[in-house]
Amino acid sequence: MNTILLLRVGLFLALVLTAFLLLKYLKEHKVLNSVADSVYEKAKAQESERQAEQQMLILLEGRQEKTNLLYKLDLLVLQSNIRKFIPFASTEILLVMTIILSAAGYAGVAYLTRIYCFEGWLMELFTPETGKFSPGDGEKVLPMAALVLDITDGLLRIEFSDPSGERNVLKIVLMQAREVTP
Numbered sequence: 001m002n003t004i005l006l007l008r009v010g011l012f013l014a015l016v017l018t019a020f021l022l023l024k025y026l027k028e029h030k031v032l033n034s035v036a037d038s039v040y041e042k043a044k045a046q047e048s049e050r051q052a053e054q055q056m057l058i059l060l061e062g063r064q065e066k067t068n069l070l071y072k073l074d075l076l077v078l079q080s081n082i083r084k085f086i087p088f089a090s091t092e093i094l095l096v097m098t099i100i101l102s103a104a105g106y107a108g109v110a111y112l113t114r115i116y117c118f119e120g121w122l123m124e125l126f127t128p129e130t131g132k133f134s135p136g137d138g139e140k141v142l143p144m145a146a147l148v149l150d151i152t153d154g155l156l157r158i159e160f161s162d163p164s165g166e167r168n169v170l171k172i173v174l175m176q177a178r179e180v181t182p
Contacts, residue, residue: 036088042173043090047074070168072142092172095158114138117147120163 025031050070073091082089110129116138117123123138145161151174158170 039093040088043088043092046092047090050074070170092170095170096156096172096174115147115149117144120145122147122160 051074054071070091073094077083077089077091077094082094111126112129114125114127114133115122116125116135118135118138120143121140122142122144123135124141125133125138127133127137143163145163145165146159148157148159150157150159154174156172156174158172159167160170161167
């Protein structure tokens with residue numbers, strides 16, 4: 001019995017030491033900084049590109065009601081003041097963070113953030129992975145006619161249609177962790 005306890009303690013200490021050495025390595029080689037900088041720059045560039053496209057449309061077609069869902073999501077990010085707390089927040093980063101956090105567990109129980117369309121609305125529902133729910137249980141986020149999510153070879157493809165029937169496609173490259181040489 002004592003041997004098993006000693007083995008468990010030894011394995012735990014080895015795990016802690018491995019985690020410490022990994023964090024030290026990542027810090028020394030600034031891996032996390034370079035990955036975070038790269039993701040932030042790509043998200044900023046995509047947001048700037050969308051804003052430039054909007055400005056070009058205004059110049060070409062005059063001021064019109066903006067119904068594009070990505071534009072509405074950008075507005076929600078701006079209006080929520082989330083950038084006070086998360087300065088790098090953008091629509092793309094928040095979508096990816098939602099997906100990542102939904103895969104994480106809460107207090108030892110796996111939870112899912114379910115994102116789906118129901119009766120003309122984009123819905124969100126945070127529930128235990130094995131929990132039962134009905135489609136109407138979710139929170140209404142935005143009016144939306146259809147939603148299709150697909151991940152293939154590290155590319156997250158989000159295809160959606162707003163209530164007017166306008167089809168939109170958002171593509172996000174999911175980067176894998178890899179060693180970065182200074």
